[in-house]
Amino acid sequence: MATAPAHPAPEPQPAVPYGTPDAPRIAVRGEAHLEVDPEIARVGITVAARGRDRRSALDDLTRRNATVLDLVKSYGEAVERLETGAFSITPELTRHGRGERVRTYHGTVRITVELSDFTALGELTTRLADLDLTRVDGPWWALRPQSPAHRQARQQAVREAVQRAREYAEALGTSLTALVELADIGAESAQPSPPGAPRMRSMAAYGAPAxxxxxxxxxxxxxxQHVHAQVNARFTMAPPRL
Known part of the structure; x- marks a missing residue:
């Protein structure tokens, strides 16, 4: 007895990007803008030295660099990070007759300091700026990468997208049925804005007495700091009566 050939399983149909009459889709964007206090402050320090020969310039730079590092470390837990960057010893040439001679040597060391306790920031930067041949740049205010403000902005953007989609559905006399897609289209970024936090106070308790x-x-x-988050979301809704 012959048997009927088995029918192949139906192939899955590709998703319809714009929905169907039985499952219309809504595409919305959710955004969040937060303004929060900074969590860290970065300060750039450039220590310079000079000497008539390479060794004297290097010795002077070593001494000045040690002075700066000791001062920064004396602030203890107020300093969250201390890093040494570029170092250089450069000869300065001068012409005498037909040849060139080294007139002097210049040395520099660049240091980055990150503080989480702003009560010590004003005093530290002032004491650093008071040192000879020492340049201070900053501060640059920022949030930590894992700051709760980033999560708060993302969650607020999602809630805003859901609320916006519900409002569109309600305008059509229907309701949402499912979430189809949620896409993060913009990473949050911290940008400086006009000052608005409490004024800093001087703390002489850190390190050596003033x-x-x-x-x-x-x-x-x-x-x-301004924190911004954006999401794109697609939902399906029950067919409205038009």
Whole structure:
């Protein structure tokens, strides 16, 4: 007895990008903008030295660099990160007659300091700026990569997308049935804005006690940070009665 050939299983149909009359789709964008206090402050330090010969310039640079590092480390837990970057010893040439001679040597060391305790920031930057041949740049305010503000912005963007899609569905007299797609289209970024945090106070408790002739600490205002998140979302909804 002959048997009927087995029918092949039906191939899956590709998804319809714009939905169907029985399952219309809604595509929306959700955005969130937060303004929060900074969590860290970065300061750039350039230590310079010079000497008539290479060895004297190097010895002077080593001494000045050690002075800066000791000062920064004296602030203890207020300093979250301390890194040494580029180092250089460069001869400065001068012409005498037909030849060239080394007039002097210049040395530099670049250091980056990251502080999480802003009460010490004004005093530290002022004491650093008071050192000879020492340049201070900053501060640059920022959030940590794992800051809760980033998560809060992403979650708020998702909620905003859901709320917007519901409003569209309600305008058609229907409701959402399922989430089809959720895409993160923009990573949050911290941008400086006008100052808005409490004023800083001077703390002499960190490190060595303040000297009588020490400069008055800078009064620095932390810059508020803007956190931005965006998502694209697609939902299906029950067929509306048009």
């Amino acid at each position: 000297q009588q002739d020490a400069p008055v600490p800078l009064d620095l205002e932390p810059e508020r």
